[in-house]
Amino acid sequence: MASMTTGTTSRADANRRRILDVALGELLRDPDASMDQIARAAGVVRRTVYGHFPSREALISTLVDEAVQALSAAHAAGREGVQDPAESVARSVLAVWELADRYRLLIALAQRTVTMQGIRERLTPVREAATGVLRRGLDEGVFSSPLPAPALAYVHEQMLVALMEAVNDGLVAAREAGRCAAVTVLTAAGVPASEATELVAKLND
Amino acid sequence: MASMTTGTTSRADANRRRILDVALGELLRDPDASMDQIARAAGVVRRTVYGHFPSREALISTLVDEAVQALSAAHAAGREGVQDPAESVARSVLAVWELADRYRLLIALAQRTVTMQGIRERLTPVREAATGVLRRGLDEGVFSSPLPAPALAYVHEQMLVALMEAVNDGLVAAREAGRCAAVTVLTAAGVPASEATELVAKLND
């Protein structure tokens, strides 16, 4: 009963599904989770997993494919027939977020790398200091955001990561990157773009 | 000559330094780089690395410590004696970025996970679509950013990751997270906070 013409899901199909679902959660907790860990978590023997997926890579690949496909569809659906870019972006984000609730774990998976884990942990003091400044800014009305200060700190941290990636990939010149980063971070905190630009320019005399 | 009282660096010290430096680059390319890979890249034998660091973990730990310490100092130095939160943030980011140029690779390390690599690759079409919308917004003046559209797309992507982390860590309620994400993304693109909030609220009737 490899492929069912009827709507019935054979035991094999059900197992396959469950393996995929469980693998998602298991790989989140540990990106290097072994096939055995995954199999056991799915209430199945390792050998069975290999009956469904020829290799570890194939399993992960399937997982990623599913997530990306769903996300991609949501992203497109969210913005079809909309002409205003702002509304388009807003719709897309909202649409994507629906699925993010399911795949949040998978997407955030890389952050759980042993190495990254260590980095983020030890960076906590810095993040807390940043949170303090952000909170003060929000209180004073200099900043404006629907997010609480700690969450905004997360966002800022990741924005810097994004900028680093952009520089690594040659999308931004390393020379300007610092200023760009500063302006973008301020802007995300609700400081009007013009003010942010001016402020950073002044600091960079 | 374990610890030199003079400023002279013994061969051992030099090797230790070089191992650390090389390990940084090597671990970037592959977070799971073996001790052998690292040793060879440093022009040294595996056994020698173990002469300097008792274990693989100790090596990475040292690496992370160095980076975090430098970053932490820069962050603090950047904002000391400044009262305006906006200026404080701007200064910190600029200060941090100096080191980021060196540690960019290490910090962005987690992104290179085999898994994340795959995710980001397959997400390329989505990112490109997003880039299109952003470019249009920038052209029309709806958005405002010192960053080119593709870089801004990176930033948006990472902002979502940050928000996911925030939700995972209980900093933001999952219920509101979607709207918060949308508003924050728009704000980062230079849309005034008030407008962004209003727009998203309207979409969420």
Added chain:
DNA sequence: CGTACATTGCACAGTGTTGTGCAATTGCAC
């Protein structure tokens, strides 16, 4: 030169993982 330390080259045990083979067993459907 000779001493002290750093490095090398090999060898080893231990561990964990992957992917495969195969016979025995289970469970579902007809």
Added chain:
DNA sequence: GTGCAATTGCACAACACTGTGCAATGTACG
């Protein structure tokens, strides 16, 4: 209940990696 697919339980071989031991070799420094 009979048959067939899926699942199990084991046993493999192959591989890569970690940490350690030790004797030989190299190199700086007085």
